[in-house]
Amino acid sequence: MNATVVYAHPDPESFGRAVLDRVVRGLERSGHDVTVLDLYGLDYPGAISPAEWQAYGTGSPIIDPTVAHHARLVQSTDALVFVYPTWWSSMPAIMKAWLERTLVEGVAFALEGPRNRLTPKLTGLRNVVGVTTYGSSWWYVKLVNDAGRRSVLRTVGLLSAGRARLSWHGLHSLDGQTARRRERFLDDVERAMGALR
């Protein structure tokens, strides 16, 4: 299986980086081909550019070769895995920018018919996975609501026309966790990645 891991964290020495390493290890152990898109490492832009916005309505919305490359990856991948820290109930801006620039019309969906009906195009996608760390506790995340989870699982999930299996792994209260519980989270994530089919 081909797996594409989209990763956003500015700190290469963070716990988030450790999460990424274990995600990759879990996937590779099961013989999957893994491509990691390390958005901060790629110095990926933090927003759609004005030129890209102009191009959006033209039928060829991709004008950046990096975006074209990522779009091709997404179209042929079996699993999309998002790894990020949750900030203000959702993903870091750089990852939101990746969604906006990559999952464009013609890649992720088509608009068809006179009423511009949204038709999903990532129908080959078998797994959509989110792995995140929260600064806040479980009840706080539930209370203010987990918008990132919705963005990943519902919005991206929608593009597979319901064919992808959706799964979510979150570690709450990151700073208050003992080393043992952090380690257990990493083990669980690695095992879950290895079990993806």
Add this chain to the structure above:
Amino acid sequence: MSRRVLVVFAHPSRESLNGVVLTRVLDGLRRGDHDVRLRDLYAEEFDSRLTLAEKRGHLDPPETKPQLTRDFDDLRWCDTLVCVHPTWWGAQPAILKGWFDRTFANGVAFTLPPGAKNIRPALTNVRRIVTVTTHGSPWRVNAIQGVPGRRIVDRGMRAVCHPLCRTSWIALYALDRVSLSRRERFLRRVERRMTRL
């Protein structure tokens, strides 16, 4: 009562419908005799990406982040926050999510007392949050996606504002299909709501 209103605009083009919305927001505010500060994130080329130094120093006091002084000052000055933006992928454009990520900082938006598990509100000067947004997709699609953008602001950001802070979400759906007269009705409603804040 005249209010101190911080308007944050997140769209690459003032020539767009969102640019028109912004004009009507500002017209409405002027008519209501409110004090207004405008932040146009694209025009300022705001970098939405939280930096490595900001991540590592995320619990340091605001004085350690001189690059965000103006943002902190604006946030502390206002009693009303008005966000004007298109909804992309069910949420705020990345540039605006990044503005939240970077400027809702420790000592400005929240505090984290020693031993506390969750953040405490510090932006208690903010008593109103208004979002004025346009959705490409119809209301139904947004409902399936779970409207993560609305949750980010109306729950996540609101949680650090005044305990009685009110939120409103003024939205135009199915942008491409909507008639000119409905569009105009929406703009008039926006203007009226701004005058009467």
